[in-house]
Amino acid sequence: LVTGASTSLGQLTPAGTYNAIGFNVQDNTIWGSVQNVNGQIFRLNPDLTVNIFTIPNLPGFYNTGDIDFNGHLYLYGSNQSTFYVVDVDPNSSTYLQLVDPANGFVLDTAPFGTAITPYNASDWAFNPVDNQLYAATAFGQVIRIDPLTGSSTPLTTVGLPSPGAFGAQFFDNEGAMYALYNANGNIYRITFSGNNATAVQFSASVASANNDGARCAFALLNLVEVTKSVDPASTCPGGTLTFTSVIENVGALLTADNVVFTDDIPAGTTFVSGS
CATH class of the missing domain: 2.120.10.30 (TolB, C-terminal domain)
Known part of the structure; x- marks a missing residue:
């Protein structure tokens, strides 16, 4: 939507x-x-x-x-x-x-x-x-x-x-x-x-005919999209992976207020202090 x-x-x-x-x-x-x-x-x-x-x-x-x-x-x-x-x-x-x-x-x-x-x-x-x-x-x-x-x-x-x-x-x-x-x-x-x-x-969306629509009115709008990437894609033990998350308000009309973003440390890795 x-x-x-x-x-x-x-x-x-x-x-x-x-x-x-x-x-x-x-x-x-x-x-x-x-x-x-x-x-x-x-x-x-x-x-x-x-x-x-x-x-x-x-x-x-x-x-x-x-x-x-x-x-x-x-x-x-x-x-x-x-x-x-x-x-x-x-x-x-x-x-x-x-x-x-x-x-x-x-x-x-x-x-x-x-x-x-x-x-x-x-x-x-x-x-x-x-x-x-x-x-x-x-x-x-x-x-x-x-x-x-x-x-x-x-x-x-x-x-x-x-x-x-x-x-x-x-x-x-x-x-x-x-x-x-x-x-x-x-x-x-x-x-x-x-x-x-x-x-x-x-x-x-796209032009259409013979259509109809329905929605659960209790459902929240998906205003925020998160894209996560890692560089390099793989590394040896002791190497460093840099993760980047881009958080975007994909709506053209409404603002995404009070957004809280959390991201767990992936299994098998440890957080580099200060990063």
Whole structure:
């Protein structure tokens, strides 16, 4: 996230098209919607296997999703007037069923889902500070959504490009939102003050489409990178090795404050006093 560098972890099994993902702190896995199959959600396991579940009374499939800290998966489709909540907490009595956020997350009843003002967004994310949903729309505006009622507040937004999709959206532990702009891969960091949202480019990835994003909001940002080298690479007993560690703040926007660096003396060596 800090540098924009990406690493392929491999292919999913079974292969398929998966979207609307969120990170579930209840089981430390990723959940989302199976594209092009009505009523199916999936769990992505750490070994890249996928478990697919059919949810009773869940219509359609979705491109927008995230999970609150209690294991509720919120699913929405761009420009639709209803969102749906699925319980994905394995320890819950309503596990893998639709629940009603407006009534204490009891089993949902017909008409299913929660009403919402339609808007064009490709993802949304939970803010760990105020427990509200936020979505960056295709028109460069951030919307705040009450996850219990569906009521929404358009925020005065500056700094986001428009038009175009933000396919991957998520938060950090301090309540800052991140949105990846599909057209060029730029990642924007969005901060909030009242009903105002301010975006600044944070890092740069690559342009992409049909993407989505999820993040554990409790995870710290990796702002510091340490590169260690030794000269010479090897020596005989009694020789001297000189170790050099370069500590770099790899973030272009945030400072790395209160950094403490420690480095143990390697096994088989002793410290040269005064060095």
